[in-house]
Amino acid sequence: MQLNFDFFNKWVKDKLGIQLDAYKEKQMQRRIANIMESCGVNTLEAYSKLLERDPVAKQEFLEHITINVTEFYRNRDLFDTFEKNLVTLNRNFPRLKIWSAACSIGAEPYTLAMILQKNKIQTAKIVATDIDRTILQRAKTAVYKNSDIKNIPISDRNEYFNQLSTDEFALKDGIKRQVLFKKHDLLKDRYEDKCHAIVCRNVTIYFKNDARDEVYQKFSDSLVPGGILFTGATETINFSENFGLKKIDSFIYQKM
Structure with a gap:
């Protein structure tokens, strides 16, 4: 199946405001082809018309192309290292401002709030920011499954969550109030x-080199x-000094 991605990239940018051409081509095109197949359309022209007239299909597309794989304390050992660095940072900066970029369903910023x-x-x-308004609404609701909170000790689950059912846990208001959510496009x-x-984890791996480097410079x-x-855990910043950053720990960089 030959697909006209030049047309579709322009259409998505004009109509949805998303720059698909900043993402790695093969990965993104494979994701789009998969969701097209599930919708039963064969061309990107037909798919664009479907997205225009069907808000459900449009939302499914947005959720499919944005990366929403997350959980509390993802890579727990790395979060423990970050926690130590954050405590040290607080000694120098008593009033911290922390930005959780591409926060998805909120597991990451709420982890920060618990820390x-x-x-x-x-x-x-x-x-906490993300490109997807629907995902941000889920984050604000803050109801999670066992798989989302599997890295949290039982004692902390009892302290920070109310159990709604066998597989549903609602975050308590004390933690929810610590996070301000906003829509934001990194590109x-x-x-x-x-x-x-x-904190921006497992996002830039999907970007082309130029877009990734621009994001790192803007973070700096x-x-x-x-x-x-x-x-x-898969994002090493090569030549970090080019962005005014130096590596101080595993996957942690400090502005010079």
Whole structure:
């Protein structure tokens, strides 16, 4: 099946405001072909018409192309290392601003909120952003399954969650209130500023090199000197000094 991705990339940018051509081509085209097949359409022209007239299909497309694989304390050992660095950072910056970029269903920023509470860091602000409004609404609702919270000890589950059913847990309001959610596109929107820590994990691996490097530079610009960037377990920033960053721990970089 020969698909006209040049047409579709332009259509998605014009109509949905998403820059598909910044993502790695083969991965993105495979994802689009898969969801087209599930919808029973054979051309991207026909698929674009379906997305225009069917809001459900449009939302399924947005959720399919954005990366929403997440869980609380994903890669727990790395989060433990980040927690130590965050506590150290708080000694130098009593009023922390933390940005959780591409936050998906909220597991990551809420993990940060729990870390702050456990370490009695009370003067901190967490901003969490994502490109998908529907995902952000799920994050605000903050109801999770066992698979989402599998890395949280039972004692912490009891402290921070109310169990709704065998496989549903609602985050308590005390943690929910610590996070401010906003819509944001890493590829085109203005970045947060004066951040002391930025958490963006397992996202840039899907970007082409130029787009990835631009994101890293903008993250660096968003940090105060001495601030830290926490990346995913597959995201090593090569030549980090080119972005004004230095590696200080596993997948943690500090603005020089």
